[in-house]
Amino acid sequence: MTKIARRTMLRTIGGISLGSFIPVLGKASTLDKKSGENIKTITTDILVIGGGTAGTIAAIQAARAGCSTILVENGSQLGGTTTTGGVSFPGLFHAWGKQVISGIGWELVSETVKLDDGQLPDFSIPTGRQHWKHQVHVNPFIYTMLAEEKCMQAGIQIRYYETPVSIRFKGDNWEVDTVGKGTRTKIVCKQLIDCTGNASVTSLAGFNVLREEETQPGTLMFRIEGYDMENIDLKLIREKYEEAVAKGELVKEEFRNIHSLLQSHGNNVQHIAGADSTTSETHTITNINGRSSLMKHLRFLRTLPGCEKTRLISMQPETGVRETYRIDGEYQITHEDYTSGKVFDDSICYSFYPIDLHDKNGVAPKHLQEGTVATIPLRALVPKNSRNLLVAGRCLSSDRLANSALRIQASCMAMGQVAGATASLAVKSRKSPVDVPVDDIKSILVHHGAIVP
Numbered sequence: 011m012t013k014i015a016r017r018t019m020l021r022t023i024g025g026i027s028l029g030s031f032i033p034v035l036g037k038a039s040t041l042d043k044k045s046g047e048n049i050k051t052i053t054t055d056i057l058v059i060g061g062g063t064a065g066t067i068a069a070i071q072a073a074r075a076g077c078s079t080i081l082v083e084n085g086s087q088l089g090g091t092t093t094t095g096g097v098s099f100p101g102l103f104h105a106w107g108k109q110v111i112s113g114i115g116w117e118l119v120s121e122t123v124k125l126d127d128g129q130l131p132d133f134s135i136p137t138g139r140q141h142w143k144h145q146v147h148v149n150p151f152i153y154t155m156l157a158e159e160k161c162m163q164a165g166i167q168i169r170y171y172e173t174p175v176s177i178r179f180k181g182d183n184w185e186v187d188t189v190g191k192g193t194r195t196k197i198v199c200k201q202l203i204d205c206t207g208n209a210s211v212t213s214l215a216g217f218n219v220l221r222e223e224e225t226q227p228g229t230l231m232f233r234i235e236g237y238d239m240e241n242i243d244l245k246l247i248r249e250k251y252e253e254a255v256a257k258g259e260l261v262k263e264e265f266r267n268i269h270s271l272l273q274s275h276g277n278n279v280q281h282i283a284g285a286d287s288t289t290s291e292t293h294t295i296t297n298i299n300g301r302s303s304l305m306k307h308l309r310f311l312r313t314l315p316g317c318e319k320t321r322l323i324s325m326q327p328e329t330g331v332r333e334t335y336r337i338d339g340e341y342q343i344t345h346e347d348y349t350s351g352k353v354f355d356d357s358i359c360y361s362f363y364p365i366d367l368h369d370k371n372g373v374a375p376k377h378l379q380e381g382t383v384a385t386i387p388l389r390a391l392v393p394k395n396s397r398n399l400l401v402a403g404r405c406l407s408s409d410r411l412a413n414s415a416l417r418i419q420a421s422c423m424a425m426g427q428v429a430g431a432t433a434s435l436a437v438k439s440r441k442s443p444v445d446v447p448v449d450d451i452k453s454i455l456v457h458h459g460a461i462v463p
């Protein structure tokens with residue numbers, strides 16, 4: 011196992027040197043049009059695909075455990091739904107007055123808060139049914155930069171704008187063909203971790219993935235201002251809204267009611283039916299639907315008395331997606347497992363959230379009974395009959411209701427750390443993840459600050 015030195019990594023990525031930024035007159039050269047046809051082969055111990063909520067943590071853990079690690083991300087920054095999706099309030103790290111998820115995710119979250127002069131919630135005060143009070147608000151710009159910095163410090167090779175197109179198991183390794191802007195690469199790795207949120211890698215590698223007929227709606231996060239809730243005639247506004255819905259100019263399910271849109275200023279209120287980030291085609295439609303819904307509502311708001319000056323202050327570049335595919339794993343966590351806090355022989359981290367299924371009528375969270383904390387068994391991160399393959403994040407093996415709680419960010423971060431730690435031990439012992447002794451995984455996790463059941 012070799013760690014990639016930072017300088018070597020920059021050379022590998024594209025031969026960037028400071029000299030290449032100095033403008034020199036008369037030295038222009040043409041772009042090699044065929045550069046995309048040259049397939050470069052690179053090898054690594056661990057390849058993580060998807061640099062989002064779970065994947066960033068998985069890669070950092072793998073590299074800190076001494077494995078050479080490559081992180082492939084099709085976007086332009088780390089953090090996924092936490093940053094690009096604008097869901098910058100990860101939870102829940104605490105349950106019933108006690109921290110249940112810590113480790114690398116918590117390190118990133120708490121350092122982000124500190125660097126932004128933010129405030130952690132008082133976790134000793136019970137939230138009752140208002141579980142969101144224990145979510146931690148993070149500055150997404152700081153979060154993504156810190157995540158990237160920690161990856162660089164750990165010697166991870168980050169490859170943005172890249173995605174896998176084919177995957178095969180050869181000898182004892184995975185061979186993953188990726189394409190990026192002007193690049194075609196074959197990445198040979200000993201252990202592969204799918205953190206795409208959509209189980210895309212698992213599916214591409216030929217294993218079963220599952221999907222519900224109806225999935226939860228997506229949400230474009232944005233912020234509107236320019237009106238004063240105290241000085242608007244809500245009754246009149248509601249009437250005008252219902253009129254527009256009745257005429258088919260607005261779709262009721264997209265915001266449920268005008269009051270919540272105005273009151274929230276656009277924070278986590280929109281619902282886009284059929285949101286799907288699985289392919290470029292579905293993701294494009296999802297983003298366009300999120301933005302056109304916002305555009306329609308913005309135009310409508312500006313016709314309302316007291317709201318004529320409504321302005322769009324910020325908007326995320328992607329519509330956040332809650333649910334697509336899940337893996338068909340060695341074990342599927344059920345709703346009953348989750349709500350009873352079942353402990354398995356291979357329970358490897360905690361998860362704590364209400365059952366939180368959004369549908370066209372909104373969401374009505376079902377809270378766990380006092381003292382109950384769910385656990386995640388390692389087998390739920392392993393696609394059935396696979397070797398040298400792990401999954402972390404919202405696409406873990408679980409039934410739909412259990413998944414609506416397991417998909418939450420702190421749980422995804424905990425799973426990411428488990429996947430990185432397990433893959434590193436699997437590399438060292440030349441075993442498949444399910445054959446790595448659970449106690450060994452627990453001790454490396456504890457060594458790296460995680461809390462284990």
Ligand SMILES: Cc1cc2nc3c(=O)[nH]c(=O)nc-3n(C[C@H](O)[C@H](O)[C@H](O)COP(=O)(O)OP(=O)(O)OC[C@H]3O[C@@H](n4cnc5c(N)ncnc54)[C@H](O)[C@@H]3O)c2cc1C
Pocket residue numbers: 059060061062063064065082083084085088089090091092095097099100101102145172173174205206207208210228229278330331332402403404405417418419420422
């Ligand atoms: C609107 C909304 C509100 C939510 N509210 C909360 C909340 O209040 N609290 C909470 O904790 N959680 C909340 N969640 C849930 C939570 O944010 C997500 O479930 C979680 O962040 C998913 O993490 P992940 O790592 O599985 O996926 P992501 O964070 O989405 O990361 C997946 C990454 O993989 C990349 N990727 C995907 N496919 C490929 C590919 N083929 N090649 C390369 N890269 C790829 C993506 O670009 C992305 O960076 C919410 C989610 C949404 C959408």
